[in-house]
Amino acid sequence: MEVKTKQQGIKVVADVLDIIGGKWRGPILSYICDKPRRFNELKSILGRITSATLSKELRYLEELRMIDRVEIRTETSSACEYRMSQHGKSIKTLIQHVVEWGLQHRKVVLGEGV
Amino acid sequence: MEVKTKQQGIKVVADVLDIIGGKWRGPILSYICDKPRRFNELKSILGRITSATLSKELRYLEELRMIDRVEIRTETSSACEYRMSQHGKSIKTLIQHVVEWGLQHRKVVLGEGV
DNA sequence: TTAACAGGTATCTTTTTTCATACCTAAACA
DNA sequence: TGTTTAGGTATGAAAAAAGATACCTGTTAA
Numbered sequence A, B: 001m002e003v004k005t006k007q008q009g010i011k012v013v014a015d016v017l018d019i020i021g022g023k024w025r026g027p028i029l030s031y032i033c034d035k036p037r038r039f040n041e042l043k044s045i046l047g048r049i050t051s052a053t054l055s056k057e058l059r060y061l062e063e064l065r066m067i068d069r070v071e072i073r074t075e076t077s078s079a080c081e082y083r084m085s086q087h088g089k090s091i092k093t094l095i096q097h098v099v100e101w102g103l104q105h106r107k108v109v110l111g112e113g114v
Numbered sequence C: 001t002t003a004a005c006a007g008g009t010a011t012c013t014t015t016t017t018t019c020a021t022a023c024c025t026a027a028a029c030a
Numbered sequence D: 001t002g003t004t005t006a007g008g009t010a011t012g013a014a015a016a017a018a019g020a021t022a023c024c025t026g027t028t029a030a
Helices: A006-020 A025-034 A039-044 A051-063 A089-111 B006-020 B025-034 B038-044 B051-063 B088-111
Strands: A067-073 A078-084 B067-073 B078-084
Touching: A006 A089, A006 B006, A006 B025, A006 B038, A006 B051, A006 B088, A025 A039, A025 A078, A025 A089, A025 B025, A039 A051, A051 A067, A067 B067, A078 B025, A089 B006, A089 B088, B006 B088, B025 B038, B025 B051, B025 B078, B025 B088, B038 B051, B038 B078, B051 B067, B067 B088, B078 B088
Parallel strands: none
Antiparallel strands: A067 A078, B067 B078
């Protein structure tokens, strides 16, 4: 599969933005990329997100096959963790590119005057 | 400047998503990246965008120093073009990374079943 | 002098996202 | 047996983004 038309390229960009865009998906993925996270852990790192929103976003990322919801059972506790899926891990490099460009952008747009 | 904390990295990601995210900014940048474009040209390629929205998005991208609004005067006409700024051009590589990852993603998430 | 085109602005409505608040369930604990 | 912890759901309000529609301004073209 390859980019055949400009129009198709645009649609691919839209696909990706649907995954990492919005107010919370980028941050959620970044944190889970870092290491597996529990629901309440994410909730407290993200700060102002509500349970309802976090729950919805996690289910959506799972549906997109970016993350896995893994139930963890020991003798004394049952919990669950969210982890990057096999495929999801591949977005880490892209996020790194985003961060690198973002830092350049800050230099240019903010750096000169600040 | 470098990424010092996870928190800072997240903010950089949010900065970048503010530029290429949303319904229209990614597509608008992609088209202008390709070559300089006129207002009505963009409007017709983008399809369902309204003048008000296009105008607002272009002004915002200009404010972010991603694009330049260039007035073009010849003897017979006066028009204007939107072009990538010097800095804006640097996002082309990032958009290419996005497209590349997006194509992989399609293979994994859609490709197996479609 | 009037119409047409390019490049918009102004208002208001609709849709989509996010938030606030309250509540629920199962397991472990004391 | 009652409370705490983890991981949520339900409902409605508020805010943000996008759209529809009408209108404005300065050329050029007939």
